[in-house]
Amino acid sequence: MSLPTVLVLCTGNSCRSQMAEVLLNHELAGKVRALSAGTKPQPKVADGAIEALKLAGLPTDGLYPKDVDAVMNEDIALVVTVCDNAKESCPIFPKPVRSIHLPFHDPHGEPLESFLKVRDDIRTRLVAAVREALSL
Numbered sequence: 001m002s003l004p005t006v007l008v009l010c011t012g013n014s015c016r017s018q019m020a021e022v023l024l025n026h027e028l029a030g031k032v033r034a035l036s037a038g039t040k041p042q043p044k045v046a047d048g049a050i051e052a053l054k055l056a057g058l059p060t061d062g063l064y065p066k067d068v069d070a071v072m073n074e075d076i077a078l079v080v081t082v083c084d085n086a087k088e089s090c091p092i093f094p095k096p097v098r099s100i101h102l103p104f105h106d107p108h109g110e111p112l113e114s115f116l117k118v119r120d121d122i123r124t125r126l127v128a129a130v131r132e133a134l135s136l
Helices: 016-027 049-056 082-089 112-133
Strands: 005-010 033-038 074-080 098-101
Touching: 005 016, 016 033, 016 112, 033 098, 049 112, 074 112, 098 112
Parallel strands: 005 033, 005 074, 074 098
Antiparallel strands: none
């Protein structure tokens, strides 16, 4: 049996959506498969996002910004937009996909403390929202 796939979508796929992907895969291991992508991906994942995940003991190997086009053919059960811009420019998927919008502060370019706050906010609000949306 395959796990439902959750796509976390934002603009740059360098901060919030990357942290969300890792947190969902950790917190809901065996229940969902999380992916992340961006509508205009940045060249690399933000150092603050990597550090915030490492400080929580979470894996960061293999993280890189992906364009939403790279995941369009995945069998996605739920799309979560984590920024207003991604919500407005969310692409049309090949088949109807349930989506929820849960915006988070963008810590890009801010001190590590901002990344830690956003990481913890994602862990608290996003994990619960995905559990509820997928009846887990």
